[in-house]
Amino acid sequence: MRIAVTNDDGVYSPGLLLLYEAVSSLGETVVIAPLEPRSAKGASLSLEEPIRLYELEVEGVHVYGISGSPSDAVHVARELLGKVDVLVSGVNIGDNTSIQNILVSGTVGAAAEAALLGIPAVAFSADVEGPRQFLEDDYRRLVVRAARAVTRLVAEEGLPEGVDLLCVNFPREFRGIVKLAPPARLRWREKLERRVDPRGRVYYWLYGEPMDPEPGTDVYVVHVEGGIAITPISLDFRARGINSVKLERLATEVSRAVAKC
């Protein structure tokens, strides 16, 4: 079995080697990730810029560093391995619960890119206090055991029809619960803070205040129940309301507007 490991926090994140530790016994494993952190860069691809590839040694593990994005890494991994049987991404510093985070996360973006290529994929993220929590023995054991079990099953049996990838989110303090949970829609109330730099020029910080999580969602499992949330994701963007009267009328109005074009 050929396994690709990537992330969006970059080659020096302890979460990357932790995921390598979890899956490397399952098959031939290549670690390939962005040289620099690419958090919140979604499913970005390098189309304007070429992709550079560097070979590094990080704590005794051979790691490929690329100049591009996590989704670029999926393509380069395919080039390096010939065929990728399963792609795992993470373990991200910070959970990626909710549709809002899933849309923007580079960790999930890489898994989504793999899914579109037909590669079973899992994105792992954790509500850690910071990267140092990945170095604690108890936390390492939790993540390694869970990530290995998920990856082994997904690699061996694939994902059910209609499921493109899995997002697995770890809580900060595990309270013994493991749950399948759908994503909440929102996790953050986003805000902009206006500041003035020492040279008198204005700039803005984008940040978010957490919203109250709805019971049953991934956010609730991770942040309220202290559980591991396993969230099956579909990339089927097709809206069901495609034949609604409102949309039929919109198409008719557009037809009329361009009738003489």
Next chain:
Amino acid sequence: MRIAVTNDDGVYSPGLLLLYEAVSSLGETVVIAPLEPRSAKGASLSLEEPIRLYELEVEGVHVYGISGSPSDAVHVARELLGKVDVLVSGVNIGDNTSIQNILVSGTVGAAAEAALLGIPAVAFSADVEGPRQFLEDDYRRLVVRAARAVTRLVAEEGLPEGVDLLCVNFPREFRGIVKLAPPARLRWREKLERRVDPRGRVYYWLYGEPMDPEPGTDVYVVHVEGGIAITPISLDFRARGINSVKLERLATEVSRAVAKC
């Protein structure tokens, strides 16, 4: 009515001012877009870097340029306008048909970010030969009329339940058809090309070869039928198969693996 116009090709793309021309008669309009092209950067957000804001004049139109991404622009637009009633993004140089493109497009990413904030949003893209096609009179007329009709209806009546945003894609040569169409899954067979630079160092280009489009999809309408495709998009990533036996078993196996953690 307050309208925000953005794109991912940057403030100097003729598609941006074309969209301004289409919608500015409908209400108070702010144009705010990345200073530099941000194609294929998906729903990226600037969380590590602050966002800078510049005021420019482009062909007589007041334009805000930002250092960040199209999705950042949505947040800054809200800051500038107080409230945004409708967000339009584009007109993108190159169509954004298929789930594969939707996932990666900055133009669609901005519309998705707006949708999550509860703002009705439309992403406009065109299979133009290049930016110059936006300067041709016939093409301008087509885009302006269609984009105005769509934006007016969406702003006045909102989108139907279950539809988060619309993607509207224009063909290169319009043959009189306007259709509601779901997105194809794939549009490109992606490849990596290995090259060696003049200094003897290896780099890669990521590119795609177009796949045969399936009848009835957005790709087919735009590329085979020469029609305008209106594609309702849902951001509901929830997979339907959440209670499948396979996933229940996976959760059980993970529970077992972490039982002593």
